Every structure is written in structure tokens, then in C-alpha cells.
Amino acid sequence: MLTAKLSAIDLTLLRGERCLFEGLEFALNHGELLLLQGANGSGKTSLMRVIAGMLSLESGEILWDGEPVSRQRQSFHGALVWLAHQSGLKDDLTLVENLRFERALRPQSSVEPEQVFVRLGIARLKALPLRSLSAGQQRRVALARILLADVPLWLLDEPFTNLDRDGRRLVTQLVEEHLADGGLCVLAAHQDVEISATVKRINL
Amino acid sequence: MWNFFKQLASPPHFYRLAATIIPWLAVPGLLLIAYGAYAGLFLAPEDYQQGDAYRIIYVHVPAAYLSMMAYMFMALGGAIGLVWRMKLAHAVGAAAAPLGAAFTFLALVTGSIWGRPMWGTWWEWGDPRLTSELILLFLYFGYMALRSAIDDTAKADKASAVLALVGVVNVVVVHFSVEWWSSLHQGQTLFKKGGPGMDAEMLYPLIAMIVGFTLVFGALLARRIRTEVLHRERRTRWVREMILSPAGGR
Amino acid sequence: MNDSARTQPGIFYGLVAITRRDLLLAWKRPGDVLNPLFFFAMVCTLFPLAVGPSAEQLTFSGPGVLWVAALLATLLSLNSMFMGDHEDGSLDQVLVSSQPLPLLALGKTLAHWITSGLPLVLISPLLAMTYHMPADVVGVLMLTLLLGTICLSLLGSIGAALTVGLHRGTALLSLLILPLAMPVLLLGANTVSLAADNEMYSTGMWALGAYAVAALSLAPYATAAALRISNE
């Protein structure tokens, strides 16, 4: 249990009067995918926010390398990247300007931006402000952030939203590559996901 | 020692303990106030400058003192709640705010009533203490408004604790800056400090009033904390058991 | 994930980046910067219209009016400090950054000051002249406003962080910030008045400076804590 890279012990989360989950546990290792499934409002996003350290728990602890993340918040945040519901990108700025700022939030990365743009098929949109891009294109920009971050832990909240079939296949492929590379991934989705890797499931 | 505090701070324990200590605070407090009020109104001699109007200090000074004390409770409760995640401490903060606002209001109104015969006006901006009290009242309003604007209790607790702590630093700054400001405009000070200069016959009732008011404040605060605790713990097992028990727990 | 290739950036890297981004955003949407400025100018115009154009009265009340107007204009711009970031989710990304949050909060505050406080300082001489303020007093006014708007931006960042995401944000924010801002107003306006009366005004200036230094070192921590709390 303690040897797992990312683990959770006895998580209980209350939101107002409601108890979203109680005594929840998981352990995740290199190359493994944690799939959070459940209907809308079941607490997938909340659990994601808990893992990202944004919500305080009623009880329990998230451990990274066997250490509580509350005691090493900054280095833990340096090891994760989070694709949330909202893109976290500025409509008024161009793709490059947006990602330059993202880069500054996780400055340790050594990934070359150009390659990422080509890989995601957004290289020719570089100089446009984000508001002129379609929803699917904006989603790809958000994905670029994840590749640029170059970190072991990916938190993906509904990554398939707004993407066409090619886009969905691309996400699956990226996650598989990341896991094969020894990364970890927590993925929340309301539909079924086909990813060939060691998958652990939590049904909320 | 730590365990003792932990036990004291556990909501069910405090809830029961508070019910027993409230009369022990309230009765001596009321007796002291009764003595202080009688002695202050009838036995203490007239002030040679202010005549009988000075007798307002017997309610004004305790109210002003408690308005600060309540703020201390609020800020300390917030700090303890933030650092040690003690739920009871946040309940103390939530309970102290309306009481503090009430005493600040009293200090303002009694000060202004005193000002009428002394300065010939109900409000004198030049008085540093009245001005500071007014700003303190606004701080209380801000605290209570923030609390009521956030629906989630845990979040409201933490946000208002941060505000109370920022406010504490500010209260000190307000005090000194207002002193400086009124010295520029030849402000007048409401009441000279008590102590050696004050006649013993005037001073003892004042001390009795301050101590009595503090005890009564303790009782009022304890009752409000009980209400807060009961409301916050309404879904817990101990509240259920207490209410279903034949003795009840009002 | 090759650790050897990673270089440790300086601690001000994130601060500079967030300031630069906010300035860029302000550049692309100049209205957000100009509106508080127009507001400042208009409040300063209202006053002579209300009390009459007598030069003596305007000279007397000029410092106070300019300072109150500056305070209100700053307040007006505070609400949007974290609102945009909260709405598009970039605040979440800032909160999970590997950079220290107090410094990022300071970066946002710095950008706010450059886009709201500094322009107020720069146009204040124009308005001060309409109040018949002598040149040397204008200098004092600008210096107090310079220090004062820094204090207000820092204080305001705490309030904006506490109220981000709340529905009744604007009115609540004023209720929280105004009592905190009163000492700044009092020190600033009275220092200018003293200078106008040819009296010693250094006490107030030093006090404002001390306030600014204290706020600069404490407020970012409070803002960071408040941001984490409001984003739960």
C-alpha cells in the first residue's frame, strides 16, 4: 500500500449537507490508469479536485510517494497537470501567449512546444486569439498544456468533451503513451473508455 | 494538557459544560453590575468638571472595552480554527461577532449621548475613540456580511477567519492613525484615563462594572456558542441521542 | 521526465509571468483600465458642481476629494481582479502551480496596481490643478497616492480573493475593504492637507510608507490563503 506512487486512505468528503464519498481508498502505480466513473453530479469532479489538493477533506489523506500531499504541496503540484472542466485559457490571448503563461506555472519542463503543436494539429493556429477557435480546437489547446507540462501525474476531467472521433482517438493514444512511459493518469468520464493499460476503477 | 483542551473543545462536551457555567458567570456578573450601577449612580461623588454627566462612563467604558474584547475572541477563534482546524473555535468567532457589534453600538451611542451635554453636539469627529469605534463597527458589519454571503459553513468559517485576522492588524493601525489625525485637528478626548488620578469612590464602581460586564459577556457568549454548536452539529449522533434522552438538552 | 535536464527557475519567475499576462490582457481590453480612470475624473468634477466654484473652498477640500475619489476608483476596479480567472478556470491552474502562491498573488496585485493605481497617480496632477493646488503640493499628492494606491491594491487583493465566486461580490467587497482602507485614506489625505498648509507632513508620509512595506510583506500571504479558501 505504501509503496504505491499515488494513494488515498479513507477519504471522506462532505459538501454542505451531502456526503459525496466515505472511506474511499485507492492506490495507483507507474503505468496505471485510475478511471473515475459515475453519473453527473456523483462527485467525479470533486474527487479530482481533492486529488489536486483544492478541497479539504472531512477525513483521510492523499499520499504521493508515501508522504501526505498536504505536507509537500508545492512539489506535488510540480508533478501533476490538471485538465479541468473549464479550459483555464484566456480567450483574448493567442495560443502561444496562453501556453507561455502555462509554461511559467510549471517551469521545469523541457518539452519543445513546436512538436506538441504539430502533434495536436494546432500548429497553424498559433497566432490567433483563442476566441476565434472552435470548441474542439480550444480543447486541443488545453491538451497541449498537458503535453507541455511534462509531468508524471495527469488528472483529466472529461477529456473527450467537444472532441471529434479523431480527437478522441488522439487522447486515448496520448494517455496510452504516457502510461507506457511510466506515467500515472486519473481520468474521469461519464461514458466508457477503452484504453489498453492497467485500469483501476472507482464507481461513484 | 493537550488532551484536556481537546476534550474541552469537543462539541458535546462544551455544549454540556457551557450549560453549567452560564449561571456561574451570569449571577456574579449581574450582582457586580447591580452594585456598580447603584454605587456609580448614587454614591460616587460628582465630577468637579463634568458634573453628573460623567456617570455615563459606568456603562460606556465597559461597552467600549468589550467591543475590543469580542474582536479579540473573533480573531483568536479564527486563528485557532485555521491553524488547528478546531471546529469549536470557528463557532466562537461566529458567536462573538453579533455580540461585539452590539457592544460597539452601545459604546458609540453612550459616547455620543455623553457628547451632547459636553460638546453641545451628538457627534464629534475630532474624538479619536469615537471614530475608532465607528470603524470597528464597520469591521464587524463586514465580518458578518461575509459570513452570511457564503452558504457553506466550513468555507464561511475559514474566509471570515482570514478577514478577522487582517482586521486585527488594521485595528491597531486605525488606533494610531486616528490618534495622529485628531491631534492635527485639536481633537478632544472623551474620558481621561482612570487610575491614580481618579477618586476611589468613583473608581471602585467602575471596576465592578467592568468585571461584571465581562462576566455577563462571557455568559452571553457561551449561550450563543451553544446555539452555534447545536446548529452545526444537528446531524450528528450525539445531538440525536441527547434530544431523544428523557432529560433533553435545551 | 528526465530530471537532469530540468533547471530550477528563480522564485520570481511565476510572479513576472503572471504580471506580464495580466498586463497583456489589459492591453487587449483597454476599457477595463480606462473606466476607473474616467470614474476618478468624474467624481472630481462632481464636487465643484455640488459645492460651488469658489477657489478658496476647492483649495481647502481638494486633497480630501481627490483621495476619496482615488479610493473609490480603486474599489471599482478591484472586483474584476480574480473574477475573470475564476470564470475561465485559470485560477484553478494557478492554484495547482508549482510556483509559490503568495508570489503569484503578488504578481496579480502588481498587475492590478500598474493598470489601476499607477494611472490614477499619473492623471492626478491634472485634476489637482483644477482644484488650484500649488505645484509643490501636487508633488506631495502624487507621492501619497503612489504609496496609497499600493496599499489599496494589496488590501483589495485580500478582499477580492475572499469574495471571488460570490454572487453579491461587488457590494460585499466594498463593505469588507472600506473599513480596512480608512487608515490609508486618513494618512494620505491629511498629509496632503498639511503640505498645503505649509506644515510638517513627513510623519504621515513615513506612516504611509511603513504601511505599504507591511502590506507588501503580509498581504500576499493573506490573499493566497483566501484564494485557496474561496476556491474550495
Added chain:
Amino acid sequence: MDAMTMGNYGVYVWSSFGLTFAVIILSDWRSRIHHNRIYRDIEVRIKALEERQ
């Protein structure tokens, strides 16, 4: 009744005292009512739950 009029300052002194005690009593009274209402609400809810089981 010189003790009551206090050389024309009586009005001020008595109104100060009266107001102070009134506010304290009112505050205590309101907090009692508030407490009892919360208690009754919880009681009603719990008793209803108890009966259903």
C-alpha cells in the same frame, strides 16, 4: 429628587444606562429564542425520523 435629575444631566445618564441594559437584555432574549427554535427544529426532524423507523 436630586439623585434623579442630576443637575439636568439626568436624561443623558438615565438614557445611557437604560439603553445599555435594554440592548443586553434584548440580545440575550433573542439568542434564547434562536436557540429554542433550532432545538425544536432538530427535535421535530429527529422525532419524525424515529417514528418512520
